[in-house]
Amino acid sequence: MYSLKKQQLGALAENLALNYLIKKRCKLLAKNFSCKFGEIDLIMQLDDTIIFVEVRCKAINSLYTPLESINTAKIIKIKKTANVFLLNNNKLASNICRFDVISIDHNSSKDNFNITWITDAFN
Numbered sequence: 275m276y277s278l279k280k281q282q283l284g285a286l287a288e289n290l291a292l293n294y295l296i297k298k299r300c301k302l303l304a305k306n307f308s309c310k311f312g313e314i315d316l317i318m319q320l321d322d323t324i325i326f327v328e329v330r331c332k333a334i335n336s337l338y339t340p341l342e343s344i345n346t347a348k349i350i351k352i353k354k355t356a357n358v359f360l361l362n363n364n365k366l367a368s369n370i371c372r373f374d375v376i377s378i379d380h381n382s383s384k385d386n387f388n389i390t391w392i393t394d395a396f397n
Contacts, residue, residue: 281342285379287331288315289384291376294389300325303366309358312351316376317359323370325349326356331387340377341395349373349396373397 292302316327326384328348330340341366352373360367363368 283331284329287376287378287380288329290378290387290389291327291329292316294376294391295325295327298391303363304359306331307355307357307359311354312348312358314352314355317356319366319369323372324360324366326352326359326371326373327376328352329376329378330371331380340375340390341392344375344396 288305292305295316295318297301298320300320303319303324304317305315307317310320314326315329316325318325318327326346330343332338332343347360356371356373360371372394373396375392375395377392379388379390380386
């Protein structure tokens, strides 16, 4: 059993989420895409759908769900950042787009992770 720093845990969570989504037939378009508005952890494609993914890792005993931890200001930043990505990749602009959350519950006492994929988490 070991203790991860918040930044290390975040990077590990993003890699776990990426591998999980790849196993679900998603293709990686961008990782940690950032612009002046903010950052999107993962941008994936599943068939004709572009998925903007927010990865949230939380302790198993946390009071809030990962979805509850994403406030209105964060949603606005994610949407503006997604628009910049689509402007920069205009061939994808006609695709269906959605915003998903990957929740990774971390039980540090057992050193294991549970992954939950919340599709169409917010509009």
